[in-house]
Amino acid sequence: MRYNVAQLLKEEIGSTRAYPIGQGSDSYNEANCLWLMRTDRGIWASAQLSTLGTSVCSRCLVPFSQSLELSIEEEYYPVADVHTGKPMEVPDEEGAFVIDDANILDLTEAVRQYRIALGPMKPLCSEGCLGLCTVCGGNLNLQDCTCLDNAIDSRLAPLLQFLNREG
Ligand SMILES: [Zn+2]
Ligand SMILES: [Zn+2]
Incomplete structure (x- = not known):
C-alpha cells in the first residue's frame, strides 16, 4: 500500500495517476483502484477498495473475517520538497496524512482508520450468534x-x- 509519488509531485497541478491496489494479496481484491491527483499543496488520493479483515464478535468473542467496502478521499501533504529535499509545511490538523521524505505515499493508515470508522461498533459473527x-x-x-x-x-x-x- 506504499506508492512512490516523486514523479507525480514534479508534475503540474491536476496531473493524475491510477494504480491497482494490492494485487495478489489476500486482503484486497483486484477491483480495487487508487487514483492520485496532484494538488497545489500535495496529492489527492481517491481509493475504492474492499478489504477483508478480522473482527472479533462482540457476543461470542470469536474472530471472524468481515469484508468492508471503503471509499477513501484524502489529501496527502509532502513533508519535503520533491526538488530540493527541504522540509515543507504540513497542515497542523490532527491526523493529516503525509508523504514521507522518500516521497512515499502510504495508504495503510488511512485504510486502517476508514475500516474502524465504517466497521460496526458491535460486530457480530452472525445475526443469530x-x-x-x-x-x-x-x-x-x-x-x-x-x-x-x-x-x-x-x-x-x-x-x-x-x-x-x-x-
Ligand atoms: Zn454454561
Ligand atoms: Zn459470535
Missing part, C-alpha cells in the same frame, strides 16, 4: 450448555419442595 454462557463462559454456538437450566432449577427448588410438601 448465541454468545457466551454467563455462568461457565462456554460458546453457546458450539455447545449446548445446561448452566442456565440448572440455575433456574436451583432458584425454583424451594418452591418445588414447598409444592411437594403441600401435595
Whole structure:
C-alpha cells in the first residue's frame, strides 16, 4: 500500500495517476483502484477498495473475517520538497496524512482508520450468534450448555419442595 509519488509531485497541478491496489494479496481484491491527483499543496488520493479483515464478535468473542467496502478521499501533504529535499509545511490538523521524505505515499493508515470508522461498533459473527454462557463462559454456538437450566432449577427448588410438601 506504499506508492512512490516523486514523479507525480514534479508534475503540474491536476496531473493524475491510477494504480491497482494490492494485487495478489489476500486482503484486497483486484477491483480495487487508487487514483492520485496532484494538488497545489500535495496529492489527492481517491481509493475504492474492499478489504477483508478480522473482527472479533462482540457476543461470542470469536474472530471472524468481515469484508468492508471503503471509499477513501484524502489529501496527502509532502513533508519535503520533491526538488530540493527541504522540509515543507504540513497542515497542523490532527491526523493529516503525509508523504514521507522518500516521497512515499502510504495508504495503510488511512485504510486502517476508514475500516474502524465504517466497521460496526458491535460486530457480530452472525445475526443469530448465541454468545457466551454467563455462568461457565462456554460458546453457546458450539455447545449446548445446561448452566442456565440448572440455575433456574436451583432458584425454583424451594418452591418445588414447598409444592411437594403441600401435595
Ligand atoms: Zn459470535
Ligand atoms: Zn454454561
